[in-house]
Amino acid sequence: MTRSQRFERGPLLGVTLPQDELAEALAAKNRADLFVGGLVDHSSEMVTLLRGNLETLAVPFSAFPTSGDGVVPNFKDFAVTDCGQTIRLGEYEAASDAILDEYSPEYRQRQSKERRAVERTRKMLAKKSPVAAHKLGTV
Numbered sequence: 547m548t549r550s551q552r553f554e555r556g557p558l559l560g561v562t563l564p565q566d567e568l569a570e571a572l573a574a575k576n577r578a579d580l581f582v583g584g585l586v587d588h589s590s591e592m593v594t595l596l597r598g599n600l601e602t603l604a605v606p607f608s609a610f611p612t613s614g615d616g617v618v619p620n621f622k623d624f625a626v627t628d629c630g631q632t633i634r635l636g637e638y639e640a641a642s643d644a645i646l647d648e649y650s651p652e653y654r655q656r657q658s659k660e661r662r663a664v665e666r667t668r669k670m671l672a673k674k675s676p677v678a679a680h681k682l683g684t685v
Contacts, residue, residue: 560583560584560585560586561583561584561624561625561626562582562583562596562626563582563583563626563627563629563630567629567630568582568583570629571598571629571630572598574598574629574630576598577597577598577599577630578597578598578599578601578653579597579598579642579643579646579653580597580598580629580630580631580642581595581596581597581598581626581630581631581633581642581645582596582597582598582626582630583595583596583626584596584624584626584633586621586622586624588621588622591606591607591608592604592605592606592607593605593606593607593609593610593621593624593633595626595633595645598630603645603646603649603650604649605645605649607619607621609640609645609648609649610635610638610640613638617636617637617638618636618638619635619636619638620635620636620637620638621635622636623635623636627639630642631643633645
């Protein structure tokens with residue numbers, strides 16, 4: 547399939563963060579956990595998100611169900627907001643960490659590793675200082 551054929555298949559909507567937010571997201575230590583842009587392909591019902599580390603993540607429209615208060619995603623009104631922490635689809639919003647947790651194995655592995663490290667630290671503190679452990683909620 548040629549490039550022109552891809553674009554003829556159906557309407558595409560691409561966006562990026564505003565320039566000031568884009569610069570901040572690309573310089574952030576957690577840039578891999580932020581979205582800096584994306585592309586909505588209505589014909590395939592996919593949203594391709596561009597992460598701050600410039601890797602892409604393909605997410606199906608079905609990943610954005612109607613919210614608990616009845617807000618339906620509007621894929622024709624797509625934006626990346628909050629310095630890359632939020633995807634907006636009309637009035638509908640989804641947090642980048644929730645999307646990554648569901649669709650990025652690398653993100654889940656890294657988060658799991660960080661949680662285990664925090665838990666080890668808490669356990670170590672609990673042994674050394676019960677008062678400190680109580681303040682951290684481990685007792």
